[in-house]
Amino acid sequence: MAAARDLKATETAGSGNAVELAKRHLVQPWPFAGSVGAEARALIGEGDGIYITDGTGKKLIDGPAGMWCVNIGHRREELARVMYDQAMALSYNTPWYTMNAPSAELAMRIAGYAPGDLSHVFFTTGGSSAVETALRFMQFYNNVRGRPEKKLILSRGGAYHGSTYLSASLNGRPRDRDWMDGADDLVVKLSSPDPFRRPRGLSISAFTDVLVDEFRDTVGRVGADRIGAFVGEPVQASGGVIVPPDGYLKRIRQICRDNDILYVSDEVVTAFGRLGHVFASGDMFGIDPDMITFAKGVTSGYFPLGGVIISERLLEQLRRSNHPDAMFGHGLTYTSHPVGCAVALKNLDILEESVLAHTREVAPYFQAQLKTLEELPLVGEVRGLGLMACVECVADRDSNDPLQLDKDVGKRIDAHCHELGLLVRPLINMCVMSPPLIITREQIDDMVSILREGISRTMDDLRKEGVWQG
Structure with a gap:
């Protein structure tokens, strides 16, 4: 030794x-x-x-x-100084039974930019853990509501959602899964909304109809009572910056709403300015998801941080359930990290300015x-x-x-x-x-x-x- x-x-x-x-x-x-x-x-x-x-x-x-x-x-010296100052004030606290002020303020700031009734934030360490959290929340939500069979997840070709076991199971890029295992029994894959790869001679409008019909038919074939969530990037980033056809996301959102399928908008890449807005779901695409996942640009890469924004409606349904003692048994050592949240607050100031x-x-x-x-x-x-x-x-x-x-x-x-x-x-x-x-x-x-x-x-x-x- x-x-x-x-x-x-x-x-x-x-x-x-x-x-x-x-x-x-x-x-x-x-x-x-x-x-x-x-x-x-x-x-x-x-x-x-x-x-x-x-x-x-x-x-x-x-x-x-x-x-x-x-x-x-x-x-950016402003972020470096905030990192230092927060570490000198409070470098860490356990999120299991304590909290810190930067995380509460950041949750409020982020909720203020989110569309619809997305008003509560669970902080994670990055994008993979953010998507994993959203999926585990979906499972918990349906268990508490007495629907343990409603757990399947819809994803798409060309998608990238993370490297943890469950988030990676959603990935649909070439070579990502060639030698890796995944929760294939939980995931149903749909086509990528890639207009460049649409069949020759098919108009963009007709291609959009094909995608929407595929989604609707899949829900009918698999059963809405078995599908818990759809997870999709507003723009498929690592799949090759696939910008979906106009109106596609709105139509998918409506099918999810009609069939009580949670719509998870994966904004790990598109949030915090990449498309010119804090979040793209509402401001760019006119949708109000049930959850939004984020990471990356929230701290501009200066500190590992991610999170999930959750609809008030979902939380209220849980609070009114017949299982008030049911525990969402999920958390991370670095959930709501005070240094990360302080950096994100300053980063958001700079973005806004x-x-x-x-x-x-x-x-x-x-x-x-x-x-x-x-x-x-x-x-x-x-x-x-x-x-x-x-x-x-x-x-x-x-x-x-x-x-x-x-x-x-x-x-x-x-x-x-x-x-x-x-x-x-x-x-x-x-x-x-x-x-x-x-x-x-x-x-x-x-x-x-x-x-x-x-x-x-x-x-x-x-x-x-x-x-x-x-």
């Missing part, structure tokens, strides 16, 4: 080499079996505004804003400039909303083949862009962009220029290798 401690101390003190230490000791998220526990990824040393600096000192535009989350940008308005002002320019990339023959579609967008590459535009010849085209583009000064989020044949909300028009121009060059270089590579003739 002593020898092991000495070895570790020598490694840490002597090298300062994070890459080598990672290869020896760090298990990365989403690893492949052939390299698990023995890999290092691009090292990021610093961040400032919309920029990050990698391990070699290269300055990069943070195209994905971390992971959709660094909404107000890196190195100027960032939300700036996002709404600059988003049309962001979308329009990225749309010019459709001039490149490798690009099948550029789509998005607010400050989130996806560039989808295809082998040819006649078939919209998602480049089956090279599933790493997104990584190829990212590698070229990294060399040129831009970090991209590669997703198989797609590149996702969701920069910090403080990005300026000039910085958008820089980002799009680099992305154009990265795609052009990738086209040259594919042609030279003979795997693409576009």
Whole structure:
């Protein structure tokens, strides 16, 4: 044991080499079996505004804003000071039998922005635990109401809802579940509302009708008395920034209401400014869900925090039930963490002061400039909303083949862009962009220029290798 401690101390003190230490000791998220526990990824040393600096000192535009989350940008001293001040005042309290003031104030502030009667907040540690909480609440709600069979969950292809067991069971992206187990007996999958992938010759309006009919038919076939919830992102983020057709979400919401199915709007990505509003469900899509899950941008990535906003109607039904002693046996050590909630309060102040308005002002320019990339023959579609967008590459535009010849085209583009000064989020044949909300028009121009060059270089590579003739 002593020898092991000495070895570790020598490694840490002597090298300062994070890459080598990672290869020896760090298990990365989403690893492949052939390299698990023995890999290092691009090292990021610093961040400032919309920029990050990698391990070699290269300055990069943070195209994905971390992971959709660094909404107000890196190195905001206001958030760092709040973090310090709150930690010095109260670093932690157990949520089992005590509470703290920042969590109560934050719950009130968040409820004020939520649509409909969503008025109560349960805080979690992130997006996965937020979705897990919403699903466990649905199970508890139906158990208390004497409907233990009403537990099935409707989800969709292209969805991403988390990495905990139950939340991950809802995921519908390629490769997410190839080697992983899930609660498949609890989940019913529906089609992705992806207009780009609709059958050729089908209008957007007709495609919307097909999606709604599929939803309605599934409820009829499975039985509304067995379906507890539908979980859906307003915009499918990690599925490729899938913006649903106009009116689709409202029609799905009505079917859920008619059949007493809880509608859970997963706003882990779309909330806190990504689409220019604190929440997109009501302000952008005109729906009032039964629950909204959130995380990421609530603290702009400065502290792990998430949560679920719950309808007053649901809580009132529980309070009036015949089982007043029934316990919602769910909680986390870091539920309502005082430091996280204090950071979120300050983050919300900053969003309210100027960032939300700036996002709404600059988003049309962001979308329009990225749309010019459709001039490149490798690009099948550029789509998005607010400050989130996806560039989808295809082998040819006649078939919209998602480049089956090279599933790493997104990584190829990212590698070229990294060399040129831009970090991209590669997703198989797609590149996702969701920069910090403080990005300026000039910085958008820089980002799009680099992305154009990265795609052009990738086209040259594919042609030279003979795997693409576009």
